[in-house]
Amino acid sequence: MGAAPRFDLPEADAFTRAYWEAAAERRLLLRRCRAEGCGAAHHYPREFCPRCWSEDVVWEEASGHATLYTWSVVHRNDLPPFGERVPYVAAVVELAEGPRMMTEITGCPEELLQVGMALRADFRRQETGDTVAVTGGGEGEGGVAVPVFRPA
Numbered sequence: 001m002g003a004a005p006r007f008d009l010p011e012a013d014a015f016t017r018a019y020w021e022a023a024a025e026r027r028l029l030l031r032r033c034r035a036e037g038c039g040a041a042h043h044y045p046r047e048f049c050p051r052c053w054s055e056d057v058v059w060e061e062a063s064g065h066a067t068l069y070t071w072s073v074v075h076r077n078d079l080p081p082f083g084e085r086v087p088y089v090a091a092v093v094e095l096a097e098g099p100r101m102m103t104e105i106t107g108c109p110e111e112l113l114q115v116g117m118a119l120r121a122d123f124r125r126q127e128t129g130d131t132v133a134v135t136g137g138g139e140g141e142g143g144v145a146v147p148v149f150r151p152a
């Protein structure tokens, strides 16, 4: 497309590359602390454990199960390309593994949203336009797969 700036595309760096490559394969990763007496999982991915500050943290594949913690229906967003997508449901979900995650709920009418409802991870492939953040696997098309959630 054009050169319009976009605000929906993640930038992969050396650390988050594994996360985005897994997302391209429809796998959701989180981080798990291996420190003695901790073992906490966290999201978004950090290089250290936000609970005990250990750097002994590894990638782990999440089950993709989550429940709805809170949400907000967005009717206006001036950052491209979100303006074309409104209304959409911005949400925080609680992963079965514990961490909460900012995401978007798809495939569910607003009036059916309920705190605690069961959700499953899904992935939306977004065209990168000029910005090649990650070359995903899948069907060989460039793009970034972004985790979203839908009713289980």
Ligand SMILES: [Zn+2]
Pocket: 033, 034, 035, 038, 039, 040, 049, 050, 051, 052, 053, 054
């Ligand atoms: Zn820890």
